[in-house]
Amino acid sequence: MIPSEPPRQPQTGFLFFPPYRIQGYSIAGEETCIQVPELDVCFDVGRCPRLALTSPFIALSHGHMDHAAGLSYYFSQRHFQGMGVGTVICHRSLEQPIHRLMEAWVDIEAQRTPYKVRSMVNGDELEIKNHIFLRAFDTDHTVPSLGYGIVEKRSKLRPEFAGLPQEKLLEIKQGGTEITYVMEVPLVAYMGDTSPGRHFRREDVRKAKILICECTFTEPDHKDRARVGKHLHLDHLVTLLDEVECENVVLVHLSRRTHMGQARKQIDETIPEEHRHRVHVLMDGRTNRARYQQQVERAEAEEAKS
Ligand SMILES: [Zn+2]
Numbered sequence: 001m002i003p004s005e006p007p008r009q010p011q012t013g014f015l016f017f018p019p020y021r022i023q024g025y026s027i028a029g030e031e032t033c034i035q036v037p038e039l040d041v042c043f044d045v046g047r048c049p050r051l052a053l054t055s056p057f058i059a060l061s062h063g064h065m066d067h068a069a070g071l072s073y074y075f076s077q078r079h080f081q082g083m084g085v086g087t088v089i090c091h092r093s094l095e096q097p098i099h100r101l102m103e104a105w106v107d108i109e110a111q112r113t114p115y116k117v118r119s120m121v122n123g124d125e126l127e128i129k130n131h132i133f134l135r136a137f138d139t140d141h142t143v144p145s146l147g148y149g150i151v152e153k154r155s156k157l158r159p160e161f162a163g164l165p166q167e168k169l170l171e172i173k174q175g176g177t178e179i180t181y182v183m184e185v186p187l188v189a190y191m192g193d194t195s196p197g198r199h200f201r202r203e204d205v206r207k208a209k210i211l212i213c214e215c216t217f218t219e220p221d222h223k224d225r226a227r228v229g230k231h232l233h234l235d236h237l238v239t240l241l242d243e244v245e246c247e248n249v250v251l252v253h254l255s256r257r258t259h260m261g262q263a264r265k266q267i268d269e270t271i272p273e274e275h276r277h278r279v280h281v282l283m284d285g286r287t288n289r290a291r292y293q294q295q296v297e298r299a300e301a302e303e304a305k306s
């Protein structure tokens, strides 16, 4: 008798919302690691897939193993492959444990891996790229947890000065008057593991172009489990979609127990039709591949025309 082949690795989830790619893995309790390459950040690092290494920042939502276990490997591989020192952004309560974790590796490996920790509390922010800021906010899970909003800050001329010639503007500016203001454009929000709550009503979440949101449970009889584990249930999404303006909502952290075909069916039945085009499931490879194929064909057709 010939033994059967080992199980295959799950396909990398992939969605393209120009100009941003959302890619990685996310299965509740097993592994969540979601990268936005264009923004230099990876949300969580449950295990450390190769793609995560190209992000100089890991933004940890909380310390559960399925979100954080790949951290030391990430630091180590970044260093080993000469990619520079990786930085983890995390809740303040995790800062010391992460130092202890990395110290333990010094004993285990008999060598020191360089790493950086930037701990945050509600409202803290960090410039991760030119004019692009990552901001932490409290969410509500069974352990201290953060969500993140990424916003672009654009300097805009105050409307009362519009149309004035350059030299006039310079003169006003030199006279000590502020001629610009900062406009915030919310780009991406990541909620991590969380119950529903007012963190979904923040500007940088509600108006983000892309909202990456957990949806651990989809079955009608799993509402209690969602409440106890402080997770979202598909039913919460229905209310949420009325509240948020996000062009695209990416559902992650679905339970492995739910077959993708089954989840897809429940989502299609539960989400009102007017919202359905905004809702995507990161790990729904079949639907996402078809969507990407269409994007490629459309781009090729555009190119052929020009
Ligand atoms: Zn989780």
Ligand SMILES: [Zn+2]
Residues within 6 Å of the ligand: 062, 064, 141, 193
């Ligand atoms: Zn969790």
